[in-house]
Amino acid sequence: MNAIETTGLCKRYGTKNVVNDLAIAVPKGSIYGFIGRNGSGKSTTQKMVCGLINSTAGEVKLFERPLNDPEVRSKIGTIIEQPGIYPGMSTLENVILQGYSIGIDDPKKRALESLETVGLNKFLKKKAKHLSLGMKQRLGIAIAMLGEPELLVLDEPINGLDPEGIVHLREVISRLNKEKGITIFMSSHILGELSKLATHYGIIKDGELVDQTTAEELANKRKNYLQVKVDNAEGAVTLLKEKMGLKDYEICPGNELHLFNIKETGAVNRILGGNGFNVDEIFLHQQELDEYFIELMGGEDYE
Amino acid sequence: MNKIFKMDMHRLLRSPVFYVSIIFITIMAVALVMSGMSTSLDGLLGVAGAETSMGMDEGAAFMTSAMGAGVIFILISIILTLFVCKDYSGGFAKNIFTVHSNPWDYIGGKMKSMAVTSGFLLVLYTIESIISLAIFGGSLALTGGIFGLIIFLIEKWLVSLALSAVILLVVLFTRNIAWGVLAGFLIATGGLTMGASLFGQMFGIDWLSTIFSVTISGTSQLCTLSFDPLIFIRVLVASAAWIGIGCFLSKRVLLKKDI
Numbered sequence: 103m104n105a106i107e108t109t110g111l112c113k114r115y116g117t118k119n120v121v122n123d124l125a126i127a128v129p130k131g132s133i134y135g136f137i138g139r140n141g142s143g144k145s146t147t148q149k150m151v152c153g154l155i156n157s158t159a160g161e162v163k164l165f166e167r168p169l170n171d172p173e174v175r176s177k178i179g180t181i182i183e184q185p186g187i188y189p190g191m192s193t194l195e196n197v198i199l200q201g202y203s204i205g206i207d208d209p210k211k212r213a214l215e216s217l218e219t220v221g222l223n224k225f226l227k228k229k230a231k232h233l234s235l236g237m238k239q240r241l242g243i244a245i246a247m248l249g250e251p252e253l254l255v256l257d258e259p260i261n262g263l264d265p266e267g268i269v270h271l272r273e274v275i276s277r278l279n280k281e282k283g284i285t286i287f288m289s290s291h292i293l294g295e296l297s298k299l300a301t302h303y304g305i306i307k308d309g310e311l312v313d314q315t316t317a318e319e320l321a322n323k324r325k326n327y328l329q330v331k332v333d334n335a336e337g338a339v340t341l342l343k344e345k346m347g348l349k350d351y352e353i354c355p356g357n358e359l360h361l362f363n364i365k366e367t368g369a370v371n372r373i374l375g376g377n378g379f380n381v382d383e384i385f386l387h388q389q390e391l392d393e394y395f396i397e398l399m400g401g402e403d404y405e
Numbered sequence: 406m407n408k409i410f411k412m413d414m415h416r417l418l419r420s421p422v423f424y425v426s427i428i429f430i431t432i433m434a435v436a437l438v439m440s441g442m443s444t445s446l447d448g449l450l451g452v453a454g455a456e457t458s459m460g461m462d463e464g465a466a467f468m469t470s471a472m473g474a475g476v477i478f479i480l481i482s483i484i485l486t487l488f489v490c491k492d493y494s495g496g497f498a499k500n501i502f503t504v505h506s507n508p509w510d511y512i513g514g515k516m517k518s519m520a521v522t523s524g525f526l527l528v529l530y531t532i533e534s535i536i537s538l539a540i541f542g543g544s545l546a547l548t549g550g551i552f553g554l555i556i557f558l559i560e561k562w563l564v565s566l567a568l569s570a571v572i573l574l575v576v577l578f579t580r581n582i583a584w585g586v587l588a589g590f591l592i593a594t595g596g597l598t599m600g601a602s603l604f605g606q607m608f609g610i611d612w613l614s615t616i617f618s619v620t621i622s623g624t625s626q627l628c629t630l631s632f633d634p635l636i637f638i639r640v641l642v643a644s645a646a647w648i649g650i651g652c653f654l655s656k657r658v659l660l661k662k663d664i
Contacts, residue, residue: 152503154664170506180503186496188416195419199497202412204504245500255503 103166105130105253105285106151111160113146113309120146122309124160128287128302130252133279135300136289137395143309144289145183148257151287152180164253176204179251181259185242189231193222196230197244204249216244220274236267243274247284254278256288260295268295275299293392305398313398324389325397327352328361328370333380335359345373360387409505409514413488417522422487426480430526433476434533435541444543449534450557451475452629474561474625475593477526481565482572482589485519489576490585498664508659512652515573516566523565527558549631556637560628563644567621568592570651577658595622619643 106128113121121143128134138144149155151162153169162169165177180186187196197216201209217223220240225233230241239259246254259275260268276299278284290296303320305313315323332338335357342348342361346369350362364370367384374381417423437443451474492498505511531554538545547554571592576585591597598617605613617623624643627636 149663152499153506154499154502156660156663172506175504175506178503180499182499184496186498186500188491188495188497190491191416191419196497199412199416200500202415203408203501205408205411249504 103130104128105165106287107163109161111147111150111162112158113150113155114158120309124311126304126311126314128285130285131283132301133286133288133299134302134304135296136287136304136306137293137296138306142306144306145257148182148255148287148289152178152182152255154182176249177252178255179246179249180255181242181246182255182257185238186245187230187238187241190229192227192229193217193233193241194226196241197248200245200248206249212248216248220244221270235262236264239263239271247278251284253285253287256286258290259288260290260292272299293395294390297391305395307399324394325362326386326388328364328367328384329387330359330361330370330384331382332357332359332374338374338379341373341377342370406510406513406517409501409510410517413514413518414521417518422484426484426526427529429480430477430530431533434530434537438537438541438543446534446538446545446547447630450531474527477523477530478565478568478593479589480526481519481523481569482593483586484522485515485569485572486576486582486585486589489515489573490580490582493580502664508656511659512573512655516569516652519569520566523569524562527561531558547630553630553632556632557628557630560637560640561625563640564621564625567644567647570648571621574651574655574658577655592621595626598622621647
C-alpha cells in the first residue's frame with residue numbers, strides 16, 4: 103500500500119507550472135527522500151499532499167483514500183517550511199494546543215510524552231520564540247507526531263541545525279519510522295544526510311519527476327569506481343587492459359585512475375605490484391548521492 | 406468545530422489580550438461613572454441617544470453609542486484579529502488545516518469562541534457598570550426592567566456575532582492585523598456608517614439611510630433597554646444575515662487562498 107500516491111498532479115501560478123504532471127508513490131512505512139533544487143516544486147508538492155494548497159489538476163491519494171477524507175487527514179503530521187508554532191506561548195502549551203486541535207483525550211499527558219520523545223522535556227515552560235532553531239524543529243516534530251500520525255511530511259527539517267541537532271533529529275526520525283512504522287515524506291538539501299535515512303527517493307526538476315527509485319536501486323545506479331593512484335597511470339592502464347580486459351576507465355591528473363566496472367581491489371593491487379608499479383592508494387569509491395543528483399540535473403552546479 | 410473551539414478557549418485563557426480587555430472594561434465602567442460622563446446604565450451600556458435628552462448633540466450621542474458595548478465590540482475585533490493572524494504568522498495554521506479539511510471546522514470554531522468571549526465581556530461589563538453606579542452614585546433605573554436588560558444584552562450579543570463574522574472575513578482575506586483592527590474600529594464605532602450617511606445627506610441620496618439601518622453598526626444602534634419585539638426581530642434577522650454572509654465568504658476565502 104502507498105501512503106501517498108499522486109497522479110497527474112499540477113500546480114500553476116499565472117502562466118508558470120510550478121508542479122507538472124507529477125506522479126509519485128510513497129510506500130507505507132518508507133522514508134521517502136524528496137530531492138530537488140530551490141524552486142523545483144518540492145514545498146508546493148508537499149503542501150498539496152497536506153491539503154494546504156489546492157492543485158490545479160491531478161489527484162492526491164493518502165492511504166488509498168481521497169485527500170479530502172477527514173479520517174485520512176487526521177493521520178498526517180507536518181512541518182512545512184518552518185515548524186508551525188505560537189512563538190509567544192510555551193513549548194508545552196504549543197503541543198497542548200495541537201492536542202485540542204486534533205481532539206485527543208488528555209492533551210497535557212500526551213504533550214508531555216511527545217516532548218519527551220524529542221528530548222524537550224526540560225524546556226516545557228520556555229517560550230517557543232526563545233528556543234534555538236534545532237529545538238524549534240524538535241518542537242515541530244513533537245507537534246506533528248502528537249496525534250500518532252501514520253505519515254509525517256517534513257520539508258527541509260535539517261536546515262539550519264548544528265551537527266548535534268542533525269544527529270539528534272536523524273535519530274528521532276529513524277526511531278519514529280522503525281519503532282512506530284510512521285511513513286516519512288521528507289525533503290532536504292543535505293543529501294548526504296538524507297542518504298543515511300531514506301529508503302526511497304524521488305527527484306524533481308522544474309516541477310517534473312525525473313527519477314523515482316529505491317535506495318538499493320540507487321546504489322546500483324550510482325557510478326562506483328575503483329580509484330587507484332600509481333606512479334605511471336598510462337602504463338598501468340595498458341597492463342590492466344591486457345590482464346583484466348579493462349574497458350571503462352578515466353585517467354585523472356596526478357596519475358590517478360578511475361576504473362569502472364571493476365571491484366576486485368586485491369587483484370588489481372597484485373597485478374600492478376607484481377609488474378613493478380608503485381601503488382600509492384587503491385580503494386572503491388562510491389558515488390555520493392549529491393554527485394548522482396548533480397549528474398541527473400545535467401551536471402550543473404547544485405544551488 | 407468543537408476541537409478548534411476548545412483550542413481557542415484554552416489559548417484565550419492564557420492570552421494577555423483577554424486579561425487586558427477585562428481590565429480595560431473594568432476601568433472604563435469605573436472611570437465613566439467617577440468622572441460623571443455617564444450616570445445611568447443606559448449611558449454606560451452605550452444605548453444610542455441615551456443621554457441626548459440631557460442636552461447632548463448628535464456627535465455626543467454617536468460617541469455614547471460607541472461607548473459600552475461599542476468598546477466591547479472593538480475589543481472583540483482585536484482579540485479575533487490577533488487570534489487569526491497569529492494562526493498564520495506563526496505557521497500554526499498549517500498544523501490546523503492539515504488535519505481539518507473542512508473550512509467550517511475553523512470558521513465554526515472561531516465563531517463559537519468569539520460568541521463565548523463577547524457574551525462573557527458583555528455580561529461582565531454590565532455587572533461592573535451596575536456595581537460602579539451603586540458605589541459611586543448614579544441611576545440604576547432600568548427603563549425596561551430586568552427583562553429589557555436581558556433582551557438588550559442578547560441583541561448586542563447577536564450583533565457582536567455579526568461583527569465577528571465580518572471581521573473573520575476581513576482577517577482571513579487580508580491576514581493583516583492592521584486591517585482587522587481598523588475594520589473592527591470602523592464597524593464597532595459606527596464610523597463607517599456615519600461617514601457614509603453624511604455623504605448621503607450631503608448629496609441628497611436619502612435611500613442610503615435605509616440601507617444603513619441594516620448595517621452592523623446601524624443594527625447595534627437599534628438596541629434599547631426597553632423590549633420591542635419588532636426591534637428584536639430586526640436585530641435577529643440583520644445579525645443572522647451578516648453572520649451568514651461573513652461565514653459563507655470566509656469559507657470561500659479559505660478554499661481559495663493557499664495556507
